Amino acid sequence: MPSHVHEVSRIYNIACIPGDGIGVDITNAAIQVLNKLSSTLKTFEFDFKTYDWSSKAYLERGWYMPPDGLAQLKTHDAIYFGAVGWPAVPDHISLWSLILPIRKALNQYVNVRPTRILQGTKSPLEGCQVGDLDWVIVRENSEGEYSGQGGTSHEGFENAVATEVAVFTQVGIERIMRFAFETARARPRRKLTLVTKSNAQRHGMVLWDKVFYEVAKEYEDVETDKMLVDAMTVRMVLHPKSLDTIVATNLHADILSDLAAALSGSIGIAPSSNLDPTRKFPSMFEPIHGSAPDIAGKGIANPVGAFWSAAEMVRWLGQEKGADVLMRAVENVTARGFKTRDLGGERNTKEVTDSVCEEIEKLV
Numbered sequence: 001m002p003s004h005v006h007e008v009s010r011i012y013n014i015a016c017i018p019g020d021g022i023g024v025d026i027t028n029a030a031i032q033v034l035n036k037l038s039s040t041l042k043t044f045e046f047d048f049k050t051y052d053w054s055s056k057a058y059l060e061r062g063w064y065m066p067p068d069g070l071a072q073l074k075t076h077d078a079i080y081f082g083a084v085g086w087p088a089v090p091d092h093i094s095l096w097s098l099i100l101p102i103r104k105a106l107n108q109y110v111n112v113r114p115t116r117i118l119q120g121t122k123s124p125l126e127g128c129q130v131g132d133l134d135w136v137i138v139r140e141n142s143e144g145e146y147s148g149q150g151g152t153s154h155e156g157f158e159n160a161v162a163t164e165v166a167v168f169t170q171v172g173i174e175r176i177m178r179f180a181f182e183t184a185r186a187r188p189r190r191k192l193t194l195v196t197k198s199n200a201q202r203h204g205m206v207l208w209d210k211v212f213y214e215v216a217k218e219y220e221d222v223e224t225d226k227m228l229v230d231a232m233t234v235r236m237v238l239h240p241k242s243l244d245t246i247v248a249t250n251l252h253a254d255i256l257s258d259l260a261a262a263l264s265g266s267i268g269i270a271p272s273s274n275l276d277p278t279r280k281f282p283s284m285f286e287p288i289h290g291s292a293p294d295i296a297g298k299g300i301a302n303p304v305g306a307f308w309s310a311a312e313m314v315r316w317l318g319q320e321k322g323a324d325v326l327m328r329a330v331e332n333v334t335a336r337g338f339k340t341r342d343l344g345g346e347r348n349t350k351e352v353t354d355s356v357c358e359e360i361e362k363l364v
């Protein structure tokens with residue numbers, strides 16, 4: 001290609017679902033930095049389509065997603081999600097009306113949750129510095145304790161019975177293990193820790209252990225170890241440096257990743273990627289925090305988890321450089337002490353967002 005001919009800019013169609021509470025603030029912030037990133041780099045563009053699927057809308061019209069909602073999402077290259085949940089709607093209704101159906105219908109069987117201490121931020125763990133806590137939690141995202149199996153009978157009577165069935169399949173375990181081993185292999189330490197509870201849960205968790213060691217034979221260059229989930233919480237707090245990549249079930253990893261976020265400074269910084277590794281369907285990117293009703297509407301939510309999630313989306317779309325620039329910009333801003341209150345700073349959402357945008361311009 002002659003040098004004067006510009007490479008044709010790739011346009012990515014992104015479905016945005018801001019949802020509830022601070023989900024709206026941080027999604028707007030993420031769109032602002034993504035637009036800044038594309039207008040600065042000029043090698044790709046975003047076409048955002050925003051869907052007003054939220055608890056507020058549900059209270060007004062009785063539904064979260066229209067009947068063809070999932071089909072609409074499938075036409076996009078990726079999905080950016082804020083948060084769902086609001087006090088006026090029971091949480092199991094909001095979760096099972098929006099985010100869980102999307103993860104399941106779009107085959108997003110992997111949830112990747114990286115955590116580390118960003119420059120200029122502090123872990124609540126004494127003596128734990130930047131670099132001392134750098135983990136990737138690989139969460140099984142389609143089955144286990146959140147499989148949706150179970151039911152309630154005799155509701156309202158004394159003999160009411162409710163079951164919540166944890167479902168673990170060989171296929172489901174094997175595919176998450178392969179993804180976790182690949183993730184561990186791609187990181188410098190090549191270290192993978194399996195988390196289960198196979199002493200007390202003697203069926204599903206024992207199958208997890210078994211499949212883990214079978215798959216491990218294909219990854220002899222990856223160092224492995226195994227923890228029970230309760231002991232894992234202790235190790236995360238007392239020996240954070242001893243961990244690198246972690247694989248766990250839907251429920252266990254959900255809990256451990258909130259702990260991981262808190263240990264690295266705040267739940268407000270942690271990202272997540274809901275991936276369909278087959279790439280048949282769009283993947284979905286969202287910070288791990290919820291709608292935070294206690295700070296909603298105040299303009300003080302930390303947008304860093306939203307930016308990091310956006311960077312993961314950009315990386316998944318194949319734009320490595322864009323993802324690196326965005327993360328560099330975020331970390332340059334935190335390094336200068338430009339932080340929201342949850343990180344001990346004094347800035348609001350808008351101030352942090354604007355500085356990340358300025359930083360992107362400086363970096364390119």
Ligand code: NAI
Binds near residue numbers: 085
């Ligand atoms: P939460 O993550 O919304 O809030 C927990 C605490 O962390 C609150 O004190 C909040 O102010 C703070 N926090 C969270 N994100 C923050 C940010 N970006 N900046 C500064 N502080 C932040 O969890 P909670 O309170 O358990 O749930 C609230 C609602 O969100 C519920 O309806 C719940 O079901 C829903 N939820 C939704 C999720 C999702 O959409 N993926 C995930 C977790 C909860």
Ligand code: MG
Binds near residue numbers: 254255
């Ligand atoms: Mg959670």
